[in-house]
Amino acid sequence: MTDVLVCVKRVPDPTGEVVLTDDGMRVDGRYAGYTTSAHEEAAVALAVQVAEASGGTVTVLSVGSQESIEQIRAGIAVGATDGILVEADADALGPVDVASAIAEAVAARQDAGTTYGLVLLGNDAADTGDFQVGIRLAYLLERPVVAGAQTVETDGGTATVRAEGPEGTEVYELPLPAVVTVLEGGVSPKYPSVVGRMKAKKAAVETMTWSGTAAGAGREGLTVPEPPPSEVTVIGEGPAAAPGLVAVLKELKVVHG
Amino acid sequence: MSVLVLVETEEGRVSLVSREALSFARSLGAGDLHAVVVGPASESVVTDCRGAGVAVVHEASDPALERYAAAAWAAVVEAAGRAARADLVVAGGTGRGNEVLAHVAARRGLRMAANVVSVESLNPLVVQRQVVGGAALERATVPSRVRLLTMAGHAVEPTAADSPGEARVSPLPVTVDPQDLRAQVVRLEKRESADTSGLQAAKVVVGAGRGAGGPDGFAAVDALAERLGGAVGVSRVVTSLGWRPHHEQVGQTGSRIAPDLYLACGISGSIQHWAGCASSRTIIAVNTDADAPMVTKADYAVIGDMHEVLPAVLEELG
Ligand SMILES: Cc1cc2nc3c(=O)[nH]c(=O)nc-3n(C[C@H](O)[C@H](O)[C@H](O)COP(=O)(O)OP(=O)(O)OC[C@H]3O[C@@H](n4cnc5c(N)ncnc54)[C@H](O)[C@@H]3O)c2cc1C
Numbered sequence: 069m070t071d072v073l074v075c076v077k078r079v080p081d082p083t084g085e086v087v088l089t090d091d092g093m094r095v096d097g098r099y100a101g102y103t104t105s106a107h108e109e110a111a112v113a114l115a116v117q118v119a120e121a122s123g124g125t126v127t128v129l130s131v132g133s134q135e136s137i138e139q140i141r142a143g144i145a146v147g148a149t150d151g152i153l154v155e156a157d158a159d160a161l162g163p164v165d166v167a168s169a170i171a172e173a174v175a176a177r178q179d180a181g182t183t184y185g186l187v188l189l190g191n192d193a194a195d196t197g198d199f200q201v202g203i204r205l206a207y208l209l210e211r212p213v214v215a216g217a218q219t220v221e222t223d224g225g226t227a228t229v230r231a232e233g234p235e236g237t238e239v240y241e242l243p244l245p246a247v248v249t250v251l252e253g254g255v256s257p258k259y260p261s262v263v264g265r266m267k268a269k270k271a272a273v274e275t276m277t278w279s280g281t282a283a284g285a286g287r288e289g290l291t292v293p294e295p296p297p298s299e300v301t302v303i304g305e306g307p308a309a310a311p312g313l314v315a316v317l318k319e320l321k322v323v324h325g
Numbered sequence: 326m327s328v329l330v331l332v333e334t335e336e337g338r339v340s341l342v343s344r345e346a347l348s349f350a351r352s353l354g355a356g357d358l359h360a361v362v363v364g365p366a367s368e369s370v371v372t373d374c375r376g377a378g379v380a381v382v383h384e385a386s387d388p389a390l391e392r393y394a395a396a397a398w399a400a401v402v403e404a405a406g407r408a409a410r411a412d413l414v415v416a417g418g419t420g421r422g423n424e425v426l427a428h429v430a431a432r433r434g435l436r437m438a439a440n441v442v443s444v445e446s447l448n449p450l451v452v453q454r455q456v457v458g459g460a461a462l463e464r465a466t467v468p469s470r471v472r473l474l475t476m477a478g479h480a481v482e483p484t485a486a487d488s489p490g491e492a493r494v495s496p497l498p499v500t501v502d503p504q505d506l507r508a509q510v511v512r513l514e515k516r517e518s519a520d521t522s523g524l525q526a527a528k529v530v531v532g533a534g535r536g537a538g539g540p541d542g543f544a545a546v547d548a549l550a551e552r553l554g555g556a557v558g559v560s561r562v563v564t565s566l567g568w569r570p571h572h573e574q575v576g577q578t579g580s581r582i583a584p585d586l587y588l589a590c591g592i593s594g595s596i597q598h599w600a601g602c603a604s605s606r607t608i609i610a611v612n613t614d615a616d617a618p619m620v621t622k623a624d625y626a627v628i629g630d631m632h633e634v635l636p637a638v639l640e641e642l643g
């Protein structure tokens with residue numbers, strides 16, 4: 069049986085237009101809305117797979133404001149068991165702080181009788197993209213870690229992890245307990261069923277506080293680079309534009325005649 | 326004072342991203358340039374380092390390092406950092422680069438800045454780095470004695486040094502701690518064709534993204550690429566969904582291409598995709614959305630359904 073902890077962050081929808089707050093310190097999610105990043109959705113799907121296969125549970129954890137409970141419940145709606153909110157101002161925390169807050173929650177659950185055989189995170193958060201929380205967490209917990217996983221399976225005390233490396237798929241077999249960070253692509257994210265949504269509304273979300281002092285992220289401000297002015301020549305619309313496009317191909321000398 | 330760069334290799338040469346990291350590190354003017362290579366440093370790797378202005382190549386060739394283990398690589402970087410007396414360590418913003426430097430940061434209790442595009446000040450270290458997948462830049466201070474950063478892919482050109490470096494190979498004695506091998510690759514399933522040179526060398530690339538609609542949506546794309554004597558390139562959505570193999574991916578985490586013509590069909594033109602195709606001489610976009618970034622950034626565009634436009638183009642070509 070593998071109990072899994074999966075860490076998700078509430079982030080402004082990264083596929084929407086990036087609008088900054090007036091002080092230029094944050095992406096304003098009020099327009100694009102908030103979501104869980106794609107890597108973390110994949111991590112949730114893998115957590116549910118692992119727990120189902122081994123008869124374990126899945127806890128979704130987020131470090132953030134009360135609003136992050138929305139992302140925790142989204143995880144429960146697709147099959148997780150319960151949730152933990154470590155209440156904090158996520159914007160004031162850096163990756164060192166977040167890793168420490170997660171480690172503290174893992175220790176608290178351990179004291180309460182649950183040892184997470186596997187802790188899953190995203191490879192990188194969609195907003196701050198620090199590429200390091202999972203690895204820092206692994207060192208705090210003194211566990212082995214693989215980053216950028218596509219799939220994870222557990223069998224007894226071993227996790228088999230597959231990740232895309234420069235030359236092909238790299239397979240790891242690591243002893244549990246372990247930490248794994250996930251890249252989207254190896255598993256399809258799950259969509260909530262009506263029953264799942266109902267369950268998520270009622271499921272328990274424990275609120276914890278972090279005892280540490282924030283080191284912060286060192287952020288001085290954000291800018292959105294201006295796109296250069298468009299100089300596109302529209303050849304035409306639909307299949308009727310084919311002769312025009314072929315004329316351009318001839319002009320560019322990529323076809324002759 | 327010196328700068329240490331973690332050099333990754335690719336088919337026996339210094340990889341493109343590592344050459345970019347070397348150029349960048351050199352341009353900082355922060356002292357001698359040192360490189361660290363995991364595994365034996367081949368003659369070509371040393372030659373590449375010399376051209377990039379490297380003074381010393383630290384080579385760690387313990388057999389225990391033959392299969393990748395991020396923690397063991399981090400131990401090598403730490404050892405090289407001590408040998409080089411480096412107070413700045415740079416790696417490419419690749420999967421490996423970000424992973425290894427994050428290990429170093431965690432082990433040494435240091436900060437690390439990922440995906441840096443420029444350095445504003447060295448002391449204290451103030452950087453501009455990509456966030457929100459490159460859609461925004463963050464100005465950040467990285468207060469640490471030893472400063473760790475990874476470079477966003479393709480943020481700088483991989484240029485040669487004005488005068489070559491000595492590139493003296495210095496064997497690095499490392500004893501690999503078994504703790505650092507708990508997470509080690511046990512098996513590599515090589516890609517059927519790890520060869521991306523066809524795509525990178527192609528004069529014409531026909532690109533396809535989510536607009537292809539599914540694994541069966543590439544017939545006209547393949548046919549047009551063949552008709553134009555070119556290669557197929559795809560977006561990450563396409564490889565993530567398993568519609569096409571990863572070696573066809575163009576972008577920040579794929580290949581960088583510079584063909585005479587890039588015909589991008591059903592691709593929105595995200596920052597990360599653009600990072601890989603911006604050097605194309607001419608870009609033609611085929612997209613249903615006239616406001617898609619790929620369209621507004623292109624030289625030419627056809628607004629329409631690729632499944633209608635491409636067959637019509639093939640017919641026109643005869
Ligand atoms: C760290 C990081 C690294 C990344 N690296 C890469 C990378 O290397 N390469 C990469 O490509 N992406 C990369 N991405 C992902 C990138 O952000 C985008 O998600 C991705 O490029 C979008 O792919 P797409 O354009 O195919 O899909 P979408 O953004 O969904 O766009 C589909 C486009 O197709 C058009 N369309 C739909 N149907 C049709 C039709 N029938 N005919 C014509 N047009 C149609 C739509 O109007 C739209 O413009 C990375 C992301 C991150 C966070």
Ligand SMILES: Nc1ncnc2c1ncn2[C@@H]1O[C@H](COP(=O)(O)O)[C@@H](O)[C@H]1O
Nearest residue numbers: 075076131189190192193198199200201
């Ligand atoms: N505030 C947070 N709450 C929960 N998990 C987080 C938080 N911040 C980061 N993470 C996790 O750490 C991963 C890597 O984040 P980062 O190192 O900041 O890029 C994310 O994909 C999440 O899984």
